[in-house]
Amino acid sequence: MDWELIFSRALSAGIGTEAVIYALAAIGLNIHFGYTGLLNFGQAGFLAVGAYGLATTITTFGLPFWLGVTVGLVGAVLFALLLGIPTLRLRADYLAIVTIAAAEIVRLVVRSVALRGTFGGTDGLDSFSGDFYALNPYSPGSYGFWLIKFDHRTLWVLTVGWILVAAACAVVYLVMKSPWGRVLKAIREDEDAVRSLGKNVFSYKMQALVFGGVVGSLAGFLFALSRAATQPDLFSTELTFFAYTVLILGGAARVAGPVVGAMIFWLLLILVKTGMEEAVNHQVITFITVNQVGSINYMLVGLGLILLLIYRPQGIFGDKREIALDAR
Amino acid sequence: MHAETVNRRAQAQAAFAEVAPEPGAPKPDPILVVDDVIRRFGGLTAVDVKHVEIQRGSITALIGPNGAGKTTFFNQLTGFDTADAGTWTFNGRQLNGLPAHKVARQGMVRTFQLTKALSKLTVLENMRLGAQKQRGENFFRALVSSLWQGQEDEITVRAEELLERFKLDKKRDDFAGSLSGGQRKLLEMARALMVGPELVMLDEPMAGVNPALTQSLLGHVKDLREQGMTVLFVEHDMDMVRDISDWVIVMAQGAVIAEGPPDTIMADPRVIDAYLGAHHDAPLTVAEAEQQLHEAEAELEAELVPEVEEKA
Numbered sequence: 001m002d003w004e005l006i007f008s009r010a011l012s013a014g015i016g017t018e019a020v021i022y023a024l025a026a027i028g029l030n031i032h033f034g035y036t037g038l039l040n041f042g043q044a045g046f047l048a049v050g051a052y053g054l055a056t057t058i059t060t061f062g063l064p065f066w067l068g069v070t071v072g073l074v075g076a077v078l079f080a081l082l083l084g085i086p087t088l089r090l091r092a093d094y095l096a097i098v099t100i101a102a103a104e105i106v107r108l109v110v111r112s113v114a115l116r117g118t119f120g121g122t123d124g125l126d127s128f129s130g131d132f133y134a135l136n137p138y139s140p141g142s143y144g145f146w147l148i149k150f151d152h153r154t155l156w157v158l159t160v161g162w163i164l165v166a167a168a169c170a171v172v173y174l175v176m177k178s179p180w181g182r183v184l185k186a187i188r189e190d191e192d193a194v195r196s197l198g199k200n201v202f203s204y205k206m207q208a209l210v211f212g213g214v215v216g217s218l219a220g221f222l223f224a225l226s227r228a229a230t231q232p233d234l235f236s237t238e239l240t241f242f243a244y245t246v247l248i249l250g251g252a253a254r255v256a257g258p259v260v261g262a263m264i265f266w267l268l269l270i271l272v273k274t275g276m277e278e279a280v281n282h283q284v285i286t287f288i289t290v291n292q293v294g295s296i297n298y299m300l301v302g303l304g305l306i307l308l309l310i311y312r313p314q315g316i317f318g319d320k321r322e323i324a325l326d327a328r
Numbered sequence: 329m330h331a332e333t334v335n336r337r338a339q340a341q342a343a344f345a346e347v348a349p350e351p352g353a354p355k356p357d358p359i360l361v362v363d364d365v366i367r368r369f370g371g372l373t374a375v376d377v378k379h380v381e382i383q384r385g386s387i388t389a390l391i392g393p394n395g396a397g398k399t400t401f402f403n404q405l406t407g408f409d410t411a412d413a414g415t416w417t418f419n420g421r422q423l424n425g426l427p428a429h430k431v432a433r434q435g436m437v438r439t440f441q442l443t444k445a446l447s448k449l450t451v452l453e454n455m456r457l458g459a460q461k462q463r464g465e466n467f468f469r470a471l472v473s474s475l476w477q478g479q480e481d482e483i484t485v486r487a488e489e490l491l492e493r494f495k496l497d498k499k500r501d502d503f504a505g506s507l508s509g510g511q512r513k514l515l516e517m518a519r520a521l522m523v524g525p526e527l528v529m530l531d532e533p534m535a536g537v538n539p540a541l542t543q544s545l546l547g548h549v550k551d552l553r554e555q556g557m558t559v560l561f562v563e564h565d566m567d568m569v570r571d572i573s574d575w576v577i578v579m580a581q582g583a584v585i586a587e588g589p590p591d592t593i594m595a596d597p598r599v600i601d602a603y604l605g606a607h608h609d610a611p612l613t614v615a616e617a618e619q620q621l622h623e624a625e626a627e628l629e630a631e632l633v634p635e636v637e638e639k640a
């Protein structure tokens with residue numbers, strides 16, 4: 001077995017494009033769910049709005065890159081408002097149902113045949129990332145150290161991505177230790193108590209939904225740009241559930257939780273996958289084929305999540321004291 | 329201090345001297361005036377209050393049997409529920425139709441029958457949350473701590489003073505969820521005071537609180553009157569009502585059926601009929617009171633139940 005290959009792939013995945021995308025998606029979810037208690041099951045929708053806002057503006061309408069970014073961001077804000085206005089006054093479970101449906105609606109709209117001219121149907125859109133890669137300061141080649149290697153394009157995506165992650169974490173850190181963040185955490189505990197103290201709960205929930213949605217759309221930009229293409233089926237509900245896994249793994253309501261969660265999630269995912277592939281290829285494991293490795297890998301993810309929720313529900317960074325209180 | 333206490337109480341009671349002990353009686357200086365409030369749940373009329381006034385600077389008790397509509401009435405007044413009909417003014421300003429948070433901002437703050445401690449916030453954070461007009465509660469200003477840190481420090485000083493008064497200063501950095509039921513009641517009351525209210529509405533502040541703590545809670549409620557606040561509270565314990573209230577309003581089946589000073593009310597046949605009935609076992613003589621006390625103590629020791637726990 002080629003252990004160097006296994007660890008090289010695993011370590012690269014731990015800091016690679018997927019880790020960045022899921023870190024951002026989960027930072028958004030952390031604002032929604034971790035801090036405010038909003039059960040948003042439609043985070044994939046925010047990523048889709050970001051990705052398609054960017055791609056459609058540039059590819060379909062031939063407008064400049066920065067306008068595409070603006071459209072994506074404004075789109076995420078509007079999407080949040082659209083979700084929030086009818087549901088944030090209702091019980092928490094309604095938001096969960098509406099968001100999961102809304103994200104599916106976004107996906108079905110962009111993959112629809114009728115709007116093929118605008119969104120590209122199931123094939124999606126491409127050739128919108130030229131301006132982004134034109135800004136790439138790295139000259140063509142392979143970069144890296146020790147077992148980790150990236151090409152210049154990936155390195156550029158990662159540079160921008162980790163800067164965005166750092167910036168998002170910084171903003172989350174600042175606002176969550178402020179009185180603004182205190183109101184959000186209080187809403188998570190008991191809305192009515194917060195109302196009785198003169199705070200406009202609806203407005204704060206809306207702000208949280210918008211803020212987390214905008215961070216989600218950043219993940220959407222990176223998703224589209226890193227692949228230089230965007231397809232509707234990248235934004236299925238699975239993405240949201242992986243983002244939740246990442247969040248819970250790292251620890252909800254912790255600034256670094258989603259980031260560490262994303263890194264560990266992708267590192268382990270690729271470690272196990274490559275490990276299994278290598279083992280099958282070298283006849284160490286003989287009862288499965290290489291084609292089955294992918295599915296088994298995802299089963300293991302599910303198993304891991306279950307074990308995590310049973311034995312360490314607070315995640316890596318969570319505070320055991322906080323979780324224990326729920327039992328009272 | 330003591331003389332002043334007597335004074336405030338005397339003042340409050342003097343204000344009621346001219347008030348007729350009947351439902352809907354007008355008060356000399358009402359802070360809250362309620363007219364024709366109706367709330368129905370399907371076929372059930374939970375609240376149907378014709379006219380009620382709450383005297384400023386007094387402690388008014390709202391009593392009535394279980395299901396009389398006291399909590400529902402509170403919910404209407406504070407914007408936590410939408411009344412089917414009715415108007416009410418606070419300090420002359422119309423409040424009906426206003427959402428709960430705006431009612432609180434006007435200076436009319438309530439607590440809940442089932443305590444709402446914010447479990448995963450510390451006691452101090454619970455308190456700070458109560459403060460109004462916080463600059464740091466705006467998203468963009470929140471990013472720059474120098475814009476709100478000064479105000480936060482002032483708020484913290486106020487919060488610590490209150491915590492000390494409510495004997496919670498040692499719990500300052502504990503999660504509110506780790507407090508006992510009675511301590512949560514104290515915290516909720518202290519937190520409501522952080523809002524800086526003119527009218528404090530307490531829904532069963534003593535429920536589930538052990539006798540020793542009850543005494544200190546009573547002291548705190550009287551203290552509010554000393555500081556010029558008006559108190560409207562719901563309570564089932566008649567001794568307590570008699571002890572601290574200047575005026576009593578009785579509800580039964582959604583309507584106000586009697587009003588008056590505590591002693592008059594307890595003797596009112598309508599009230600005894602509707603509410604006290606066979607349960608009216610308030611001690612009449614010193615000997616009886618003592619015997620009850622002994623019985624209660626013996627019971628307590630026998631059971632060794634530490635405290636009434638309450639699920640938040």
Ligand SMILES: Nc1ncnc2c1ncn2[C@@H]1O[C@H](COP(=O)(O)OP(=O)(O)OP(=O)(O)O)[C@@H](O)[C@H]1O
Nearest residue numbers: 369372374392393394395396397398399400401441
């Ligand atoms: N949300 C609701 N839906 C239906 N009926 C309700 C609702 N809330 C209250 N009621 C009914 O309204 C009546 C008044 O209830 P409320 O809680 O106001 O009583 P209360 O005077 O506070 O009683 P207690 O002293 O037991 O707290 C009861 O008959 C109750 O069943």
Ligand SMILES: [Mg+2]
Nearest residue numbers: 398399400441
């Ligand atoms: Mg009640």
